[in-house]
Amino acid sequence: MSTLIIVDQPPYGNWAGREALDMVFSLAAFDQPAALLFTGAGVNWLRKQQAPDAIGQKSVEKNLSAAPMFGVEEILADAASCERFGLGPEQLVSGVTLAENLQDVMNAHSNVAFAG
């Protein structure tokens, strides 16, 4: 049984994404296969060099960098959404796999849940 959590909302505006991240980390920490998919405005989670000090928040980029440590299997990003928001390979954080077909990604998991 594997779980895919889909983040389709941008970071910082609400807590939905961070809560989803906590859920994925918890699943992975207890050896439940878990993966993350970022799509739509959600791909903005994956931009390098975020500096949220001035808005009084912690960087979701740092938060996300803990994923391999917890054993999260895969961090996926919708290729079309990255294109839409101008996220090329140079702007993306490391360890992200681009997905061309979201249906294939969703079909590969027995549990799929949208964050928020």
Added chain:
Amino acid sequence: MMTSTQPATPTLHILNKPPGHPRFESCLQAIQDGDQLVLTENAVLALADRSVTLPAACKAMKADVDARALDEQARTATIDYAELVRLTAEHSRIISW
């Protein structure tokens, strides 16, 4: 149907919703000549979104642009909080979307 005979008062639109949010679209549709748009919070993502066309009179909060690492793609002037306060003082009509 009501028709307005008065010219619209120049309005400051403060938008904090991301592209794709219904209120983001409503805001852009409501903007008229002479109005000023300020993008705050998640609305600054419009600067990176290639599917969005922004009005010419558009500014974005620098803290929010920096938080999301958008500076290299910013298509508009960034402002600080002091400038936002100045804009709110200059406009007699403000809509916070």
